[in-house]
Structures are given as structure tokens and as C-alpha cells.
Amino acid sequence: MSRIGYKTITVPAGVTVTKDGDNITVKGPKGELTRAFAPEIEMKQEGTEISFSRPDDSFKALHGTMRANLNNMVVGVTEGYVKQLKLVGVGYRAQKQGEKLVLNVGYSHPVEMQAPKGVSIDVPSNTEINVSGISKQVVGQFAAEIRAVRSPEPYKGKGIRYVDEYVRRKEGKTGK
Structure with missing residues (x-):
């Protein structure tokens, strides 16, 4: 209880x-x-x-x-809240253009995301994203929306994941 x-x-x-x-x-x-x-x-x-x-x-x-x-x-x-994400995959990169976050994660087009009010985005390197703000709910929701653009897949481990997230890997197909 x-x-x-x-x-x-x-x-x-x-x-x-x-x-x-x-x-x-x-x-x-x-x-x-x-x-x-x-x-x-x-x-x-x-x-x-x-x-x-x-x-x-x-x-x-x-x-x-x-x-x-x-x-x-x-x-x-x-103190504020910070969620850290990392991009795993060949050619996956993130960049900040003004107040927008631009993600190149294997689609034919770059994905642009606007941060909600009260949330700031920091891109220390092209494979790391820091989402920070004072509201735990808004920071967590926006970090989850970024992750949902390309969530990690279990076969190669490619995608956007939280820094402390463990992606359980699966074995691929076996040939004859």
C-alpha cells in the first residue's frame, strides 16, 4: 500500500x-x-x-x-527537468534551426518539430538531443513525440531512444 x-x-x-x-x-x-x-x-x-x-x-x-x-x-x-535522447543509425542526425528541431532519420524528407511553449531544445552533437523545461509533463510528452518519429527497432537497434533506454535485440531470420 x-x-x-x-x-x-x-x-x-x-x-x-x-x-x-x-x-x-x-x-x-x-x-x-x-x-x-x-x-x-x-x-x-x-x-x-x-x-x-x-x-x-x-x-x-x-x-x-x-x-x-x-x-x-x-x-x-x-531545478527543472531534462530528457536526453540519442539517434542511432547510419546517417541519422538532428539539428536545430531557430526554434525548430529538424530530424533526418531515414525518411525521404526531413522531419521538422516545433517545441511547445516553455520547452527548450539543445543539440550538443548531431546525434544527441536535450529537451528541458520546468513542467515534467510537457518535457516528457515532447520527448516522447520526438522518439515516436522513429522509435528504436529490435533487429538493428536503429531509431531515436532515450539515453538510459535499453533496446532488447532480436535475432533475425535464419537461412536454409
Whole structure:
């Protein structure tokens, strides 16, 4: 049984958490995030500690989810989030043109992707992509969209993958 919802969140210096109705806003050195939270779960802020409580056990999952979402918002405005991807394959390369990411990954045409608001793209080399921002959800979603352009295949291992991702290889056909 998970007890994540009962853990307290410590708000670091320089971060302010304000509640306006169902919306909670977190402001920090890297930016500001706002999210709507369920009114059934009660948030209590005492100094630098934030805790959540639920009325009964029918809100167990929502209790832990709300606590995790607020913690992700606090970490995002203080440290930020980064997803690293790498391109594996002969001739596969990425480049940044202005605010667009241009991928050459084996198609007859280059694939252009526009980064959503609040997300920055960095291309340290032509086979590496760093997606960074303050919202864990937006950074992860955009990294997943980049990966979906050419997801890694199991026979040769070619494609776009996360840096720490392991691609399980399969054996090809055997001849007679």
C-alpha cells in the first residue's frame, strides 16, 4: 500500500505556493506553474511544509497523485527537468534551426518539430538531443513525440531512444 499522499513537501527558499480556489500556483527562480487540483483533497501549508489529507478512503489514488503533482511542480521551478535522447543509425542526425528541431532519420524528407511553449531544445552533437523545461509533463510528452518519429527497432537497434533506454535485440531470420 502506497503512502505517498501522507508525505510532506518541503518548500525551498525562493519558492512560493499559493492556492486560489481549486488552482495551485507555484512560483520559483525558473518560472511559474499553475494547475487545477481536486477540491476533495485538502492542502495545508504550515511554514515551509505542505501536507495533503483526504476525507475518506475513496480518494486514495487522488491523494497520492495530487501530492506527487505538486512535488513535481516545486522541483520543476527550482531545478527543472531534462530528457536526453540519442539517434542511432547510419546517417541519422538532428539539428536545430531557430526554434525548430529538424530530424533526418531515414525518411525521404526531413522531419521538422516545433517545441511547445516553455520547452527548450539543445543539440550538443548531431546525434544527441536535450529537451528541458520546468513542467515534467510537457518535457516528457515532447520527448516522447520526438522518439515516436522513429522509435528504436529490435533487429538493428536503429531509431531515436532515450539515453538510459535499453533496446532488447532480436535475432533475425535464419537461412536454409
